[in-house]
Amino acid sequence: MDEPERKLRDARELRALAHPVRMRLCQALYERGTATATELAEMVGESPANCSWHLRQLAKYGFVEEAGGAKGRNRPWRPVPRALSWGDGDETGEVAAASDALSAQYTEQEFAGLRDWLAWRRTDPPEWQDAANWVQNVDWLTAEELKELNEALIAIVTRHRERRDPAERPLGARRVRIFAWAVPAEPYAED
Structure with a gap:
């Protein structure tokens, strides 16, 4: 069972995760389960x-850990399966800057993944092409409705979280990128 959500509030841990190589390593570990540095390379x-x-x-900041069983170059690593959150409205200074940098890095990674898929999607079987989709909408919501919508999106996006464990993946399952957001379309202005 996953640990409770971890709220990132330290600029050092936010910066540690915001590095592109580290983000790819975490993603590769979630895909693989455990791997050595050589396999990850x-x-x-x-x-x-x-x-x-x-x-x-x-590992210093608790995002991955040694899986045990070997030493040196053959030492396997595994992800620490925990939902992460950051970017609260009360962040300021160095924490806010590090939080924004991490958000920007995640966003860039996801857009790069979408661009990659657009480049090769026609090579997939038709059923996979037809199953993939995206949606765009602009609506008018209150802050409470926006919060409710984001909670519903999170529930949908994370409903197969147990499949991070390779043993829980059904036959025929593929890694699928899921990235959703519901954010205001323009800066706040008092009426």
């Missing part, structure tokens, strides 16, 4: 030494 296109260094930085 092949997955993310970095050197084993660089991956090992970044894994130690992620």
Whole structure:
């Protein structure tokens, strides 16, 4: 069972996660379950030494951990399965800047994934092409309705979270990018 949500409130931990290589390492570990730095290097296109260094930085802040069972280059790592949150409205200064940097890095990663899919989607079987979709809408909501909508989106997006464990994945399942947001369309202005 996953741990309760972890709220990131320290600029150092936010910056530790905001690094592009570290984000790819975390994603690769969630996909694989456990892996050595050498195996991860092949997955993310970095050197084993660089991956090992970044894994130690992620472990320092509790995002990954050693899986045990080996030492040195054969040491396996695993993700720490925990929902993360950051970006509260009361953040200021260094924490707000680090939080914004992490949000920007996540957004860029997801848009890059969408651009990649648009480039190769026609190579997928028709049933996968037809199952994939996106939706766009602009609506008028109160702050309470916006919060309710985002809670519903989170529930939908995370309903298969147990499948981060490779043993829980059904036959034929593929890794699918899910990225949703519901945010105001323009800056706040008093009426």
